[in-house]
Each structure stands twice: as C-alpha cells, then as structure tokens.
Amino acid sequence: CWPRDGGPFITLPLVFTKHPDSGIRNVGMYRMQVFDKNTTGMHWHPHKGGAQHYRVAERLGKRLEVAVAIGPDPATTYAATAPLPEDIDEMVFAGFIRQEPVEMIKCLTIDQEVPAESQIILEGYVNPHERRMEGPFGDHTGYYSLPSEYPVFHVTCVTHRRNAIYPATIVGKPPMEDCYMAKATERIFLPLIKKQLPEIVDINLPIEGVFHNAAFISIDKRYPGHAKKIMQAIWGMGQLAFTKMLFIFDKEVNVQNISEVLWRLGANVDPKRDTIFVEGPVDALDHAAPRPSLGSKMGIDATRKWKEEGFEREWPETIEMDETIIEKVNNLWKRLGLD
Structure with missing residues (x-):
C-alpha cells in the first residue's frame, strides 16, 4: 500500500x-x-x-x-x-x-x-x-x-472458494480501520480486567496512542499508593504490559474526555513526586526504545493526594455550580424562549 x-x-x-x-x-x-x-x-x-x-x-x-x-x-x-x-x-x-x-x-x-x-x-x-x-x-x-x-x-x-473474495486491511497514521477494532477490544475486555482489578472504573486507550503508547485509567482509590499499585498490575497483564505511558485518575474523572484528562493531568501532578519509571518489554513496533522490544515505561499518578501519602497541604475542591442556580437559569432560558 x-x-x-x-x-x-x-x-x-x-x-x-x-x-x-x-x-x-x-x-x-x-x-x-x-x-x-x-x-x-x-x-x-x-x-x-x-x-x-x-x-x-x-x-x-x-x-x-x-x-x-x-x-x-x-x-x-x-x-x-x-x-x-x-x-x-x-x-x-x-x-x-x-x-x-x-x-x-x-x-x-x-x-x-x-x-x-x-x-x-x-x-x-x-x-x-x-x-x-x-x-x-x-x-x-x-x-x-x-x-x-x-x-x-x-x-x-x-x-x-469459487469466486473467492480477498479481504485486506490498510494501516497507517491513526485513525485507520484497525483503530476501531482495537476500540472494540478495549470495551469487550474491560469487564474481564475489572474482574482482576475491581477498583478500575474505566480505561481509555486513545487512538492517537495506537493502543500501546498511552492509557488513561480511572480508579476507585481506596488506600495510599493505590495508583502505583494499578500501574504495576497493568504492566504485568498480557498485552497491556507493553503500555509505554500510564495515567491514573480518580473515579469521577471521565477518561473518555481528553479535555478533562489533560486538565486533571496538568492540575493534579507534581512531576517529581507522581512519576515513576520502569524498564521491561515494550512493543516490538516501538522505534523509540533503545533496543528492539526492550525499553522504559512511565506511570503518572494524577489522583488526589492524601495525607497518608505525605501530602500535608489542603487539597482544593473543584468548582461546581449550585444545583438551585442551574435550575433557576434553565427556567429563565425557557421564559426567554432560548431553550
């Protein structure tokens, strides 16, 4: 091709x-x-x-x-x-x-x-x-x-077969048709992953990450160091072991929303404290690795930090509008004919 x-x-x-x-x-x-x-x-x-x-x-x-x-x-x-x-x-x-x-x-x-x-x-x-x-x-x-x-x-x-049809697929810069097959895999196998790691809420393997370069994972964080435990577990799990960059978020984060993911990532991460590196097998197609099929991987903990994890400052709340104000504004739109 x-x-x-x-x-x-x-x-x-x-x-x-x-x-x-x-x-x-x-x-x-x-x-x-x-x-x-x-x-x-x-x-x-x-x-x-x-x-x-x-x-x-x-x-x-x-x-x-x-x-x-x-x-x-x-x-x-x-x-x-x-x-x-x-x-x-x-x-x-x-x-x-x-x-x-x-x-x-x-x-x-x-x-x-x-x-x-x-x-x-x-x-x-x-x-x-x-x-x-x-x-x-x-x-x-x-x-x-x-x-x-x-x-x-x-x-x-x-x-x-008589009059056989020859099927093929074309791959290249994402998104291509193989990306949507991979997205189906993400959805089909998520329940099985959650059986082994029930604290996982959702996973997004972004198309741009070609399914082994990046993963966004939200978890029900239950104890100090939980995000790092998930990283190590994912790096020991089948083909997910080749994930080059893992990003772990709290359960309320919609990891399917890239805008929210980047906002939380920028706001919640101290690079020195929250980033870990490991070495091990990587995907054979990773041309950036120093050796074929062997290189480093990075995990970033973008969850809310706890005092038990050594965070002594107060963690701020996200800005959310009061429900009564939202209802009042919605009703106002209707009266103005703007709904």
Whole structure:
C-alpha cells in the first residue's frame, strides 16, 4: 500500500499453529510479506503465541506446520486479534461472540483445522532457524516498521472458494480501520480486567496512542499508593504490559474526555513526586526504545493526594455550580424562549 513497503503483504491473515508438545492451538494475526509464489515472511513478534510455538519447535529441531485462513466471518477474523490469555482457544472465543460454534475442517496436507467458511486457505510450514529480511512496512503506528529478520513460511497447498473474495486491511497514521477494532477490544475486555482489578472504573486507550503508547485509567482509590499499585498490575497483564505511558485518575474523572484528562493531568501532578519509571518489554513496533522490544515505561499518578501519602497541604475542591442556580437559569432560558 505505502510507497516504501518492502513488497506486497497479506494484512488480514489468521495464522494457525499448534504447540509442538501440548498440541494446543493458537490463532493470531501476523502480517505476511510475499517473497515469491511459494514463500512469505511470518512476522511473529517475540511476545506472541505463534512465536512461542516456533521457539519450542526450534528447540526440538522440528518444522512447525502452519495454516493461514483468509476471509472467514468477521467475528472469527476479530478473534485472531483478541488479547486472550495463553492457551485460551481463539476459535472458542469466536464461537462465544458468534453465539454458535465455528465450523472447522481439516487441512489437506498438514495436521491443522481451519474455519470452513474461509475464502482462501494456505497450508505450509516454517523451518527451524530459517530467517529472511522482512519489511519495511507502513504500520499502524503511522511510521514504517524497520526491516528485520523473521521466519519464512513455505506454502505447500492453496485452496479457495469459487469466486473467492480477498479481504485486506490498510494501516497507517491513526485513525485507520484497525483503530476501531482495537476500540472494540478495549470495551469487550474491560469487564474481564475489572474482574482482576475491581477498583478500575474505566480505561481509555486513545487512538492517537495506537493502543500501546498511552492509557488513561480511572480508579476507585481506596488506600495510599493505590495508583502505583494499578500501574504495576497493568504492566504485568498480557498485552497491556507493553503500555509505554500510564495515567491514573480518580473515579469521577471521565477518561473518555481528553479535555478533562489533560486538565486533571496538568492540575493534579507534581512531576517529581507522581512519576515513576520502569524498564521491561515494550512493543516490538516501538522505534523509540533503545533496543528492539526492550525499553522504559512511565506511570503518572494524577489522583488526589492524601495525607497518608505525605501530602500535608489542603487539597482544593473543584468548582461546581449550585444545583438551585442551574435550575433557576434553565427556567429563565425557557421564559426567554432560548431553550
């Protein structure tokens, strides 16, 4: 799509692998650069389930069989992008969303099953220790992800429906269509996050932050240091662990309102006291990190500070108009015909 892309890419593939020891299935969505008619790249970030299956296969010195489904139904396609816990089957999750099971059929040449409603199926394998330079690629960050070595997918069989439709997605500077899929993830998984961290009220992963650069979180603050506890918990939670900048607010703050977020952030934060830095894994697409997939993260506590947290001054109240005045003014508008 973009002028400096390293070549054509398959951008909406569902990549099926099985753990070489347990046989547990993983389905992920990883871009695939087309090298020639028989090979593509396999853009497995090191933190992804498919990459873990490949690491185990490499350790065993075995090929990893891979099936690629292109164009099943939308719910099944979405399920491949969902940040599920390890070893939770994405096809079971797709069935939950669809409210009916996903019909699966066996591949012709490898021991994999794929959604029967898919438009196109690629079957093949990835050899241990085989790499090829992949990229650059105009990515959802709005920047080109840099060329790097990734495993090579060898295609051994292609099947497709009659008059097959080839689906694809285009990513680039936000907002693009992938942003709205990510926003759906934010809403779908919030109740599950709250089951683990019930003090969380709401989360906003702003589109401009491309879902791993920034998160605004409101909490029901219950004890001193609570905001920092939430930061550490988020940095240990699945794909949220890659969040570069976390901002924690009190429960009354509407974190979906960027104007209110910036106002509270400017008013409630003492930078030296309220900012913490940690080091650890970061998103593979973070080009600002000093090393690939490894860098620093920042958390800012924008909650009201308590005396138990060492704040000895009086904390001011926000300005709110009296309800009786609001009612009086509203009635005045009606009498003046301005309602």
